Amino acid sequence: MNSLIDKFSGSVLSYREALFHAMDDALSGNPKVIIMGQGVTDHKGLFGTTLNFSSKYGRDRVLDTPLAEEALAGIALGASLNGLYPINTHMRVDFSLCCMNQVVNLIAKYKYMSGGQFECPMLIRMVIGRSWGQGAQHSQSLQSFFAHVPGLTVIMPSHSDSILKDYHYIVHSYRAPVISIEHRLLYDVKFNIEQNSVYSNDDPLSSHLVRNGNDVTIVATSIMVLEALRAAQYLSTNAGLECEVIDLNCVSHPDKEMIMNSVEKTGRLIIADTSWQAYGVCAEVCRIVCEKAPSLLKVPVLTLGMQPATCPTAKTLEDYFYPNLQTLTGAIARIVSGKTNHGIPLPDEHSMADAYKKFRGPF
Amino acid sequence: MKFNDLYEELFYKALSIRLVEEKIIELYPTDKIESPVHLSIGQEAVAVGVCQELRTTDLIFSNNRGHAYYLAKGGDLKEFFAELYGKNTGCCRGKGGSMHLAATDVGFMGASAIVASTIPHAVGAALAAKKLNKNHIITSVFGDGAVDEGVYHEALNFASLHKLPIIFVCENNDLAVHSRTTERQAFKILDHAGNYGIPTHYCAEGYDFTEVYRVFSRLVSEVRTTRLPQYIEIKTCRYMEHVGVNEDYNAGYRSIKQIESWKAKDPLMNQKALIDKFKPSILKEIEEAVMFAEDSSWPELTDLLTDVI
Numbered sequence: 001m002n003s004l005i006d007k008f009s010g011s012v013l014s015y016r017e018a019l020f021h022a023m024d025d026a027l028s029g030n031p032k033v034i035i036m037g038q039g040v041t042d043h044k045g046l047f048g049t050t051l052n053f054s055s056k057y058g059r060d061r062v063l064d065t066p067l068a069e070e071a072l073a074g075i076a077l078g079a080s081l082n083g084l085y086p087i088n089t090h091m092r093v094d095f096s097l098c099c100m101n102q103v104v105n106l107i108a109k110y111k112y113m114s115g116g117q118f119e120c121p122m123l124i125r126m127v128i129g130r131s132w133g134q135g136a137q138h139s140q141s142l143q144s145f146f147a148h149v150p151g152l153t154v155i156m157p158s159h160s161d162s163i164l165k166d167y168h169y170i171v172h173s174y175r176a177p178v179i180s181i182e183h184r185l186l187y188d189v190k191f192n193i194e195q196n197s198v199y200s201n202d203d204p205l206s207s208h209l210v211r212n213g214n215d216v217t218i219v220a221t222s223i224m225v226l227e228a229l230r231a232a233q234y235l236s237t238n239a240g241l242e243c244e245v246i247d248l249n250c251v252s253h254p255d256k257e258m259i260m261n262s263v264e265k266t267g268r269l270i271i272a273d274t275s276w277q278a279y280g281v282c283a284e285v286c287r288i289v290c291e292k293a294p295s296l297l298k299v300p301v302l303t304l305g306m307q308p309a310t311c312p313t314a315k316t317l318e319d320y321f322y323p324n325l326q327t328l329t330g331a332i333a334r335i336v337s338g339k340t341n342h343g344i345p346l347p348d349e350h351s352m353a354d355a356y357k358k359f360r361g362p363f
Numbered sequence: 364m365k366f367n368d369l370y371e372e373l374f375y376k377a378l379s380i381r382l383v384e385e386k387i388i389e390l391y392p393t394d395k396i397e398s399p400v401h402l403s404i405g406q407e408a409v410a411v412g413v414c415q416e417l418r419t420t421d422l423i424f425s426n427n428r429g430h431a432y433y434l435a436k437g438g439d440l441k442e443f444f445a446e447l448y449g450k451n452t453g454c455c456r457g458k459g460g461s462m463h464l465a466a467t468d469v470g471f472m473g474a475s476a477i478v479a480s481t482i483p484h485a486v487g488a489a490l491a492a493k494k495l496n497k498n499h500i501i502t503s504v505f506g507d508g509a510v511d512e513g514v515y516h517e518a519l520n521f522a523s524l525h526k527l528p529i530i531f532v533c534e535n536n537d538l539a540v541h542s543r544t545t546e547r548q549a550f551k552i553l554d555h556a557g558n559y560g561i562p563t564h565y566c567a568e569g570y571d572f573t574e575v576y577r578v579f580s581r582l583v584s585e586v587r588t589t590r591l592p593q594y595i596e597i598k599t600c601r602y603m604e605h606v607g608v609n610e611d612y613n614a615g616y617r618s619i620k621q622i623e624s625w626k627a628k629d630p631l632m633n634q635k636a637l638i639d640k641f642k643p644s645i646l647k648e649i650e651e652a653v654m655f656a657e658d659s660s661w662p663e664l665t666d667l668l669t670d671v672i
């Protein structure tokens with residue numbers, strides 16, 4: 001089950017390299033796997049994640065496609081119903097909106113409305129863009145659109161381990177359509193691959209407890225997991241606060257028990273998502289807690305995400321648009337102390353993107 | 364600026380766009396333009412030839428490779444640089460950037476970075492012009508990549524069915540990012556467009572603004588009188604990488620020979636006397652625009668949530 005993590009354990013893999021190996025594992029492990037997407041055969045190879053696969057596995061298995069997102073999603077469905085395992089890729093989440101009809105009306109429902117006669121296992125990969133002026137149509141984080149719909153399994157890997165573990169399981173063993181939402185800013189982040197991490201021990205397609213703490217629970221997605229861990233580290237060092245951090249990972253089917261157990265312990269909850277708060281992951285995690293045991297909360301929940309606007313291009317506005325280490329640590333300090341004037345010195349960091357290797361393409 | 368003839372005027376406009384794009388290349392390493400840029404270098408003559416006969420009241424809809432059309436349609440140069448700099452004084456107040464330029468005052472109706480997505484907007488604008496008895500015409504500009512998309516076909520059909528005053532302009536640089544048309548299309552663009560019942564035209568000399576102007580201005584007069592759709596495919600050549608400020612001729616996805624033969628015909632590279640004549644005054648204008656952008660202020664927190672609804 002864990003063969004990819006086993007294979008790379010002890011090494012350091014960037015998110016990009018993990019994706020490359022996961023795609024390689026998919027193609028080599030199952031001759032029915034095909035990859036279809038714009039640019040998957042070119043010299044950039046979908047940000048390096050499909051590089052040279054068209055020569056290694058043949059152009060009939062690794063296909064550059066016309067700009068025809070809706071048809072491609074439908075073609076993936078037809079192919080899946082008839083024995084192929086399609087991996088369909090989108091360089092940005094935003095472009096996948098062009099195939100919403102196929103994804104929501106058909107792919108998500110095909111098994112159910114046929115009374116279980118059909119299965120359509122497939123993987124649709126899409127990438128969130130952020131920083132360097134990605135702007136209105138290259139930055140959206142639409143996990144809630146997909147996770148809203150029964151029939152779709154939606155993951156947001158935050159770690160190379162997640163990719164190795166989940167993709168291997170999805171492609172080789174999972175019989176339903178999966179949407180994986182990757183984050184462009186994570187591509188160059190390096191991770192240690194460990195055999196006994198929470199990622200390798202937990203079930204695939206679940207949530208992971210990535211840090212223990214008693215003061216507050218932070219439920220986070222994708223790059224916000226790394227941000228939550230940075231904030232937790234800062235507050236542990238500078239204020240003696242201990243945050244518990246949950247990597248939601250499988251946003252469509254989160255580990256509710258893990259969330260409840262943590263909230264029971266800390267009594268305080270922050271949700272940090274990559275998207276807008278309204279009607280999204282923030283709202284959904286609140287629903288879970290409210291339906292199960294709202295009385296566990298000692299104080300009101302705090303949520304962090306994008307401001308309720310379209311993503312602006314100007315850097316000054318973009319820095320206000322997203323939460324950063326300062327806003328995140330500020331939120332934690334507030335919720336734990338119960339005061340706005342908590343007296344905890346906050347880190348002087350206003351642009352989270354600057355903390356990562358400054359992203360300026362290739363896009 | 365006084366010109367001896369139309370040729371000089373078109374040359375001046377095309378050279379201005381080239382020099383603006385070259386200024387962007389020069390500025391880019393300073394990180395003052397913090398956004399992706401899809402440069403028009405090599406394609407300026409198409410924009411200039413298309414826009415020359417259009418009036419301010421005529422509308423044009425473009426895409427994320429839109430610098431040339433914004434400028435050719437008469438968009439303000441200062442507001443252009445300010446927009447790229449993400450300043451408050453930009454044409455979109457820093458919220459749109461290079462990929463989403465807009466200038467309603469000159470009929471530049473906006474640009475979208477979702478391939479093919481503004482084609483139906485142009486058709487809708489033509490529908491409005493028809494229903495409201497206006498006499499302006501609409502131009503929809505898109506690349507060969509947009510022709511792949513379903514919405515392009517749906518929009519062409521509607522325009523023909525409803526007999527709308529629109530000109531479709533396919534700028535064919537043979538590339539969508541790194542994919543050639545032959546790798547994406549099993550049909551001929553013009554044959555196919557013609558099947559929607561729209562008269563089609565071809566211009567092979569996309570480097571030659573006078574030829575583009577000659578062919579396109581005839582279509583403009585045609586649509587002004589008949590109020591019926593027309594379609595033109597104009598061959599062109601993108602000199603730079605798809606996005607960014609570098610050349611990528613060594614990447615191997617296209618022929619260097621072909622680019623070189625195109626450059627050999629490009630007036631903006633070969634007509635030294637005219638370049639020398641106009642360059643100083645154009646550069647002065649560009650410097651002023653860049654200074655304007657530099658001196659302008661940033662948008663502030665209070666701007667973040669304006670214009671949402």
Ligand SMILES: Cc1ncc(C[n+]2csc(CCOP(=O)(O)OP(=O)(O)O)c2C)c(N)n1
Pocket residue numbers: 038067069091095098428476477478505506507508509510536538539540605
């Ligand atoms: C719906 C959609 N799919 C994919 C993309 C990514 N993309 C951006 S530009 C581009 C190529 C467009 O080619 P073309 O229309 O010929 O314009 P050109 O870049 O050649 O000017 C692609 C695929 C996108 N922006 N929107």
Ligand SMILES: [Mg+2]
Pocket residue numbers: 506507508534535536537538539540
């Ligand atoms: Mg093109």
